[in-house]
Amino acid sequence: MLLTALLLLLPTGCRSDDADPGSALGPADGSAAGSQGSPAARLTPEQRRAREQRVLDQRARAVREGDLPLFLRSLDRRDRAFVARQRRYFANVVQLPLERFDYRVLPQQWDVTRRPGWGPDAQVPQVDLVTQLRDFDTRPVRRTVGFAFTWVGGRPRLVSDRGAADEPMYAGAPAPWDLAAVTVRRRPGVLGVFDRRTAPSADLVMSSVEQGIAQVDEALPFTWPGQVVVYSVEDSAVLDSFTDVPGGSIDLLGAMTFPTYAAPESSPVASTRMLVMAGSVAAGQPFLGRIVRHELSHVALGTRDDGAPTWLSEGLAEYLGARSVPLDQRIIPTAAVERAREGDARLPVSGEFNGSDQEWNYALSWMAVDHLATAQGEDRVWDLVAALHDDGRGTPDEAQDAVLRRVVGMDSRQLAARAAARIRSLYG
Known part of the structure; x- marks a missing residue:
């Protein structure tokens, strides 16, 4: 499962005026040194x-x-x-x-x-x-x-x-809910968590996610629970608690998905949740719906794309996010158009996907999937996902060309060239 990280802390804090930093707790076995005569000290x-x-x-x-x-x-x-x-x-x-x-x-x-x-x-x-x-x-x-x-x-x-x-x-x-006062909203398939600053936009977020679930569901060749917990918060204590943020800065993200593990260490995932940033909500439609569908795609796919190159996971999410948007409203970064004109495009390397070329990587990956869906049909895209997932074994970047040739009839360089050509064709 592709992860785009985060999560949080129990409500805490205490007055510091009577704190004594040099006073440590007593023995860890539960005994109380210096108070052997108290009722509590007589307990095992x-x-x-x-x-x-x-x-x-x-x-x-x-x-x-x-x-x-x-x-x-x-x-x-x-x-x-x-x-x-x-x-x-x-x-x-x-x-x-x-x-x-x-x-x-x-x-x-x-x-x-x-x-x-x-x-x-x-x-x-x-x-x-x-x-x-x-x-x-x-x-x-x-x-x-x-x-x-x-x-x-x-x-x-x-x-x-x-x-x-x-x-x-x-x-x-x-x-x-461990860190700040929240308002919880519920709709079919959606549990929304908002803080004081985001509560006024709860209806917009909830309706966008509810609609997004239905739109993503229509595009999938498999069934999924169609349920998600979504956070829409601006409280700094909450946002600062997120870890492993793609690109290193949560302020640069529009939204992200993250796993909630059954235990703090590596363990089964209890659910995959999503965060929608305030900037995405303020942008309104169609941007909000598009980014919501992108993140919902990660939730829906779950482990089905585990081990596949990052360009495919993110390109597919971008494709599914934009699928419901009219063609003339599918915005792509101007920098990506300029980069596509330079030629010599290559599919992004997984380990560098969220680096300095992140904007280009997302755009080229989206257009690679878009080209395959347009030229060969969406079924072929899902065939490629299954092949690169390889029953959970995954496919490293250096081994993807053999799979690409077998499934879609071209290698990564050829697919990247067609993706760049599609950017030029659609956006100039």
């Missing part, structure tokens, strides 16, 4: 985890039942910012179609500094958070989060979601 690590687990079970039940008072019941209220973040988080997640929402306290402790106000018995266990979006995630998504527990009379209470030095306790990619 297993007993502590059991009581902390009951607190988080209550919290999870509150989310599932939409019960804010129950959700807040276990919080220490002295840190108003912490309480405000938790209220925000609750308001966010109760909007989601949650199939799963559970916590499991782990034996390991987070390596963070603590605040003196947490008390000598404070513990910060790592916690397994399991979520699953109904109809959108094919499997549960597990992330490691953390909470600081303070102990009052042998009872644990949640006192923070960050360390004293503002260390985030989150492993893996966070989601928008």
Whole structure:
């Protein structure tokens, strides 16, 4: 599957005026040095985890039942910012179609500094958070989060979601609802997530994605779920959390797709989600619809183009994105037209696709697929996708010529020349 990256973090933060960076947490086995006489200190690590687990079970039940008072019941209220973040988080997640929402306290402790106000018995266990979006995630998504527990009379209470030095306790990619206040919208096949600045354009984005799903579906020779989670956000905390951005700068992108893994490390993909940038929304139609269909094409193809040269994956997405646009409205960069006039075109190298020639690479790849679809039919394009995918084994760039000759009757140089000629023919 071609990935065009991103994702996010649990609502966090704490006041720094009472932080003591030199005060480290106690032993990671759950004991509390210097407080052997307190009720909490007399508990075994297993007993502590059991009581902390009951607190988080209550919290999870509150989310599932939409019960804010129950959700807040276990919080220490002295840190108003912490309480405000938790209220925000609750308001966010109760909007989601949650199939799963559970916590499991782990034996390991987070390596963070603590605040003196947490008390000598404070513990910060790592916690397994399991979520699953109904109809959108094919499997549960597990992330490691953390909470600081303070102990009052042998009872644990949640006192923070960050360390004293503002260390985030989150492993893996966070989601928008972990970082900012969001509004969640739902239409058939589409779950939209918006922040305060993008909420006014929610109807436009949702209708564009819903229509895009139908248009992409019409062009595919296979069936797919036809469902996607789409983020439309401008909050800097969310955008700054995206990693592995094509080209290195999210500000230069119009949209992108990214996998949501079942676990933080390499694992099965639970869903492929997409981000639509504010600039694409502001551009309106037909640009918005075109870029949405491009990203939806990646979602729909899933693993079917894994291992194929990047020019084919991106060229096909460009082709499917533009397919519904009238020919006289299919815009191509002026720089690509000028480059096509120079001659000696070559299909882009996969490892350099999103480099300095990215604009040209996208244009030439699109026209390569467009030429094949026009001259030989769309079925031949799909034959080429299957051949270069090669049942998941893939085809490196250096081996693609043999496949191209067998499937479409030309090598990469000849196809690139025809793609450049098509640019000149259509755009001058």
